[in-house]
Each structure stands twice: as C-alpha cells, then as structure tokens.
Amino acid sequence: MIAASARDVVMEFAGGDGPVRVLHGASLEVPAGGLTLLVGPSGCGKTTLLSVLSGTLAATAGEVEVMGERLSALDDAARVRLRRRRIGFIFQQYNLLPSLTAAENAAIPLVTAGMKLSEASRRAVPVLQRLGLGAHLDRLPRQLSGGQQQRVAIARALVHEPSLVVCDEPTAALDAKAGHTVMELLRSVAAAPDRAVLIVTHDSRIHGFADRIVEMEDGRVLGERPPPSRNDGYQGAVHD
Amino acid sequence: MIEIALRMLSGDRTKYLGLVSGIAFATLLIAQQASIFVSLMMRTANQVLDVREADLWVMDPRVRYVDEVEPLRDVDLARIRGVEGVEWAVPFYKGTAILRTREGLINQVSLVGVDDATLAGAPRKWVKGDLSALRRPNGIVLDLQGAQFIWPGEDVPLGRSAEINDVRVELTGIADVSPPFITFPIAYMRYSDAVRLLPPQRNVMSYVIVKAAAGTDPAELGARIAARTGLQALTWDAFAWRSVEYVLTRTGIPVNFGITVLLGILVGAAVTAQTFYLFVFENLRQFGALKAIGATNGQILAMVLAQAAVVGALGYGIGIGLCALFFEVTGGAAALEGFRLVPQVVGATGGVIALILVLSCLFSIRRVFVVDPAIVFRG
Structure with missing residues (x-):
C-alpha cells in the first residue's frame, strides 16, 4: 500500500530574477509499513519535496497523493483537514509551545480538531507513556532535555493516529544517545502496517534504521539504494 | 485553541505586561483628559443648569454664552x-x-x-x-x-x-x-x-x-x-449647550485637550500595535507549526483575538481604575472640584481601546495568515 506519492512534481518559488525552480519533476513513492529516508546534499530539494508531500506546500505542477487523496483536487480547507487527520509532523526544532506542558503539547492535534485541551491532554498521556515520558507529563519544554523534547514532538505527531508521519531532520539537534532513542521510536512507529514514516535527513548515522533510502540531487529523485545493516544504527555510520 | 492562545500570552510575561501596561496607560490618558475636558465643559453650563426653577432664559440677542452679558x-x-x-x-x-x-x-x-x-x-x-x-x-x-x-x-x-x-x-x-x-x-x-x-x-x-x-x-x-x-429666549438646556458650544468653537481649549487625547490614542495604538506585532512575529514559527499541524486561519484569528481581548480587558480595567482613583484622590482639591470620571467617557474610551486592539490584531494577523506552514521545515 502506498501511503503517499509524488509524480513529476515541479516546484517553483518567486525570486528576484524570475521564478526559481527547486523541484524538476521529482517522483517518489512512500509505502506504508516502512521507514523511508530521503537523503541528498543541502539545497537539493528534500525539504521542499517533504513539504509538498505533506500538503504544506502546493506543487507548481505534477501529482501528489496522500492516502489516495489527490492534493491538487483539494482546496485549502480540505488540505488543512487532511493534514489534521492523516499526517503527523516532526520538526527539526521541535516547535513545542513553551508555555504548554509536555502532555498539552502532545495534545495539540486533537485540540485543533476541536477537542478541549484538558480532555486532549488526557488522551495524550498513554502516547507519552509509551515514549517513556510518563514521569514528565507536566513539565514545560524548557525543563526537558533535547531528546525528551523530540519525544514529546513524536507524541504530538502520533496522538491522532495519522497514516503518514513526516520528519524533518529529527536527530539533527540531538546527541548520539538521544538520536538513537528517537530513531528506535520512529522505527517502531513505522512498523505499523497502515502507517508510513518519511524522514528527510543529513544524518548518515541513522541510515541503519531505514527500510528504504531514496537519494535526491538537484531537485530530482535519483533512485533508491539499499540501507546498511539495521543493527549498525548509530554505531555504524554510513556516509553519503 | 483559546486556552492555548492565553497560555502562549501569559507565558511571555515581558510582552504580556508590556501590552497590559501600554493599554492601561493609554486608557488612563484618554479617559482622564477626556473626563477633565467634559467636566470643564459642564462648568461652562453649570450656572444655567443650577437654576432649576426656570424653563427659559431671556437675554439680549447678541449674547452667545452665559458669561457674555448684554444688559436688558x-x-x-x-x-x-x-x-x-x-x-x-x-x-x-x-x-x-x-x-x-x-x-x-x-x-x-x-x-x-x-x-x-x-x-x-x-x-x-x-x-x-x-x-x-x-x-x-x-x-x-x-x-x-x-x-x-x-x-x-x-x-x-x-x-x-x-x-x-x-x-x-x-x-x-x-x-x-x-x-x-x-x-x-x-x-x-x-x-x-x-x-x-x-x-x-x-x-x-x-x-x-x-x-x-x-x-x-x-x-x-x-x-x-x-x-x-x-429678545433671545432659550430653554435652559439650549442655553447650556449654547454656552458649551461657544467654548468649543471659540477657544483653544478643545484643541489642547484634543491633542492630549489624540496623543493618548496614538501612544496607546503605537505601543499596543508594536508590542502585539512583536509578540505575534516572535511566535510566527509556533503559529506556522499550528497551521502545519492542522489549525485553520479562523482558529488562529480566534487565538489572536482572544489574546487581544484579554490584554485589552485587563489594560482597560487597570487604566479606568487608575483614572477613577485619580478623581477620587483629587476630588477635594478646589481647582478640580466637580471634575469626575464621566460614564460616557468610560464607554467611549472602551470603544477607542477596542478599536486600537482590533487594528493591532489586523496589523499583526496578516503575517500569520500569509505565513507558509512549510516555514517550520526551514532551519
């Protein structure tokens, strides 16, 4: 089952000297039940493709589907609804709200869907407990380590049980131990047969966690290469 | 979402207090100066208003206000x-x-x-x-x-x-x-x-x-x-208003008070709009994250309006309270006798503060509306 796909996607941004083309007909399939890494040099268009696949950017041309829904056929409101229901987001900078507790931060997707904050926070507790944060539910982000904050962000991405989880450099701000823990969690998330995890990364240390590694360059998807032995994880770094 | 908005607001104490104190100061300045002005205008008419027995005042046709006497x-x-x-x-x-x-x-x-x-x-x-x-x-x-x-x-x-x-x-x-x-x-x-x-x-x-x-x-x-x-024969209320209008149109008093009130509005608007804009701007990434996660522009607008309503209500309440305290404390001074916080001014100041807040919201919310949720994917 394909959770998300992009076919011949072109993405242009307005620039001072006319439009700047970032994606040149990129195509990618993200199968459910696995963890896909999107790798490539800086500026090759990885994050742009991730944004297009998650519906936060509208492609200039090409077709994008998420869980069978064609994004180009959806208006803005429908795209927001799709993101709210079907997609979980994990950001490099966590983007937790500093004045909310861990449980409240994790509950935000439920709140945007209309649930009260107190009820949504209760619903987020089991997710946080599964991620090993049961003792930190009432802590503010500044009272948590970087790894713990990223786990809260993962809980926020999972609390509404999305079909597609997109992650932008989830380990970039973490040390090796915390990064390893986070990747093991994401690996377990991706093990669900009806869920896909797509990660954009520069961090070659996490290649061992992938089911698929897709390479990009100059706005195009070059192809797939086999992941290194999974057990290597953070210890067996694979270099681009 | 409203609760989240208010937690965001109270979490940034510096800006929260800055907004509340800015609005309180503007409210105090506007309400105090406008009340003194209205009270002063009432003084113009007091000698007419105090003569309750009479329905009409008859005077020389050239008389324009109560202190300008042309004997009959x-x-x-x-x-x-x-x-x-x-x-x-x-x-x-x-x-x-x-x-x-x-x-x-x-x-x-x-x-x-x-x-x-x-x-x-x-x-x-x-x-x-x-x-x-x-x-x-x-x-x-x-x-x-x-x-x-x-x-x-x-x-x-x-x-x-x-x-x-x-x-x-x-x-x-x-x-x-x-x-x-x-x-x-x-x-x-x-x-x-x-x-x-x-x-x-x-x-x-x-x-x-x-x-x-x-x-x-x-x-x-x-x-x-x-x-x-x-002769000129005016009802008591017409004569009272005639006296007020004379001072309004023939003296520099309204201009002077008007300038102070206008300064209060401008200072209040500048402080409020700027602080609110900074608050929203510095939270742009958070708002972007919320939009990426699935918050609609309507929800974001409601959040910003709720934040504005809270700081507005608090600042306005404090400002009006300080203004009432001013008139209470100075009520015994002979020069300020009869000066009071005028209820109509309280209402009008509330309207002005609400307008300042709505404009500040609109000024700030534009940035949130146009922000691309993909901003959160940029380092």
Whole structure:
C-alpha cells in the first residue's frame, strides 16, 4: 500500500530574477509499513519535496497523493483537514509551545480538531507513556532535555493516529544517545502496517534504521539504494 | 485553541505586561483628559443648569454664552411678563465685582443677583445658613470653594463682614453650588442689593428667567417671547449647550485637550500595535507549526483575538481604575472640584481601546495568515 506519492512534481518559488525552480519533476513513492529516508546534499530539494508531500506546500505542477487523496483536487480547507487527520509532523526544532506542558503539547492535534485541551491532554498521556515520558507529563519544554523534547514532538505527531508521519531532520539537534532513542521510536512507529514514516535527513548515522533510502540531487529523485545493516544504527555510520 | 492562545500570552510575561501596561496607560490618558475636558465643559453650563426653577432664559440677542452679558432694559421684564403662557418672569443679575476682606485682601468675585421676592436662582444646597440668608439686607452668600479661596484654611463663620465695590456686606450663608467655568468665588445677593453695588449705568438686568405656565411648551413660549420682544429666549438646556458650544468653537481649549487625547490614542495604538506585532512575529514559527499541524486561519484569528481581548480587558480595567482613583484622590482639591470620571467617557474610551486592539490584531494577523506552514521545515 502506498501511503503517499509524488509524480513529476515541479516546484517553483518567486525570486528576484524570475521564478526559481527547486523541484524538476521529482517522483517518489512512500509505502506504508516502512521507514523511508530521503537523503541528498543541502539545497537539493528534500525539504521542499517533504513539504509538498505533506500538503504544506502546493506543487507548481505534477501529482501528489496522500492516502489516495489527490492534493491538487483539494482546496485549502480540505488540505488543512487532511493534514489534521492523516499526517503527523516532526520538526527539526521541535516547535513545542513553551508555555504548554509536555502532555498539552502532545495534545495539540486533537485540540485543533476541536477537542478541549484538558480532555486532549488526557488522551495524550498513554502516547507519552509509551515514549517513556510518563514521569514528565507536566513539565514545560524548557525543563526537558533535547531528546525528551523530540519525544514529546513524536507524541504530538502520533496522538491522532495519522497514516503518514513526516520528519524533518529529527536527530539533527540531538546527541548520539538521544538520536538513537528517537530513531528506535520512529522505527517502531513505522512498523505499523497502515502507517508510513518519511524522514528527510543529513544524518548518515541513522541510515541503519531505514527500510528504504531514496537519494535526491538537484531537485530530482535519483533512485533508491539499499540501507546498511539495521543493527549498525548509530554505531555504524554510513556516509553519503 | 483559546486556552492555548492565553497560555502562549501569559507565558511571555515581558510582552504580556508590556501590552497590559501600554493599554492601561493609554486608557488612563484618554479617559482622564477626556473626563477633565467634559467636566470643564459642564462648568461652562453649570450656572444655567443650577437654576432649576426656570424653563427659559431671556437675554439680549447678541449674547452667545452665559458669561457674555448684554444688559436688558427694565421695561423688557414687563414685556416678557405680558407674553401669553408666562407663569412668572423675574430678573437675574450676573456680573463681576471686587470683594475686599477686612484683612485688606482683594478678590474678584462673580456676583449673582436673584429676584428679591421669589429668590429664583438662589442656591439649593446649604453648607451654612439657609435661604433666609439672602433676605437680610446686604447679606451675601458665598459658594463653599469661594469662601475657602478668600479665607484659606479657616472655618469661616457667618457674620463676617467684607466690602463689595466699597459697600459693606455681611456673610450670611455658605452654599454648595456647581463650580463655574471662570473660577471666581460666587457671591449671591438679592437682585436689588446687587444692582445697588454697581457703578451707575443705564441698564443692569442681565437675564430674565421665565417659568412657562402649565401645559405650555417652553420652546414654543421662547419663540413667542422672541417674536414679541425681539429678545433671545432659550430653554435652559439650549442655553447650556449654547454656552458649551461657544467654548468649543471659540477657544483653544478643545484643541489642547484634543491633542492630549489624540496623543493618548496614538501612544496607546503605537505601543499596543508594536508590542502585539512583536509578540505575534516572535511566535510566527509556533503559529506556522499550528497551521502545519492542522489549525485553520479562523482558529488562529480566534487565538489572536482572544489574546487581544484579554490584554485589552485587563489594560482597560487597570487604566479606568487608575483614572477613577485619580478623581477620587483629587476630588477635594478646589481647582478640580466637580471634575469626575464621566460614564460616557468610560464607554467611549472602551470603544477607542477596542478599536486600537482590533487594528493591532489586523496589523499583526496578516503575517500569520500569509505565513507558509512549510516555514517550520526551514532551519
């Protein structure tokens, strides 16, 4: 089952000297039940493709589907609804709200869907407990380590049980131990047969966690290469 | 989402306090200056408003406000009394005189002469003495603020003598009257006594105050008097407004207060808009994350409006509270007597503050609306 796909996607941004083309007909399939890494040099268009696949950017041309829904056929409101229901987001900078507790931060997707904050926070507790944060539910982000904050962000991405989880450099701000823990969690998330995890990364240390590694360059998807032995994880770094 | 918005707001204490104090300061400045202005304008009309017995004030057609007196001829009184629908009409003197105390101090006073027989136009609230004080020959009644101004720090006893225009008078009463626009002490006397103190002149009658007969419309009666006598006859409220309008249009007072109030609005708007904009701008990434996660622009707008409503309500409440405290504390000062926080000003200030907040919201929310949720994927 394909959770998300992009076919011949072109993405242009307005620039001072006319439009700047970032994606040149990129195509990618993200199968459910696995963890896909999107790798490539800086500026090759990885994050742009991730944004297009998650519906936060509208492609200039090409077709994008998420869980069978064609994004180009959806208006803005429908795209927001799709993101709210079907997609979980994990950001490099966590983007937790500093004045909310861990449980409240994790509950935000439920709140945007209309649930009260107190009820949504209760619903987020089991997710946080599964991620090993049961003792930190009432802590503010500044009272948590970087790894713990990223786990809260993962809980926020999972609390509404999305079909597609997109992650932008989830380990970039973490040390090796915390990064390893986070990747093991994401690996377990991706093990669900009806869920896909797509990660954009520069961090070659996490290649061992992938089911698929897709390479990009100059706005195009070059192809797939086999992941290194999974057990290597953070210890067996694979270099681009 | 509203609860999240309020937690975001209270979490950034510096900006939260900055916003609340900025709005409080603007509210204080606007409400205090506008209230002083309105109270001052009310003083313009107080000497008309205090004469509750009369429905109409009849005066020379050239008179533009209460302190601008063009004396009428004595015969005019009889002509006015002859107009159908007049229940009674009595003379009313208003002018200035020099009062000299026994200690030799000289004060200019506003001299009011009320009809000997009816005492129409006399004070109603008495601090010392009563209405009979005006029946005593050469008796004067001073307003409380005026008595304190002439004899500061004293509990002035009745019976104290002074001179007005070199004629001996005796203090027979002290009354609590509304403060006038020109803050001279007010000395009330019987009309016949008052005009006797004046230098010789052909006409002395400042106004004729008129009571309309039962069932007679005062405005119609005024028109009838004007038609029959060629004088100007205004209802009490029209004359009061005429006096206010004169000060509004012919003096620099409204401009001066207007500038201060405008500065209050501008300072409030600048501080509020700038701080609010900074608050939203610094949270742009959080708002972007919320939009990526699935918050709609409507939800974000509701969040920003809720934040504005809370800081607005708090700042406005504090500002109005401080303003009320100011008038409470200064209420005893003679120069500010009668100045108060005017309810209409409280409402209007609330409207201005709400407008400032809505504009600040619109100014700030634009950034959130146009922010690309993909901003959160950029490092």
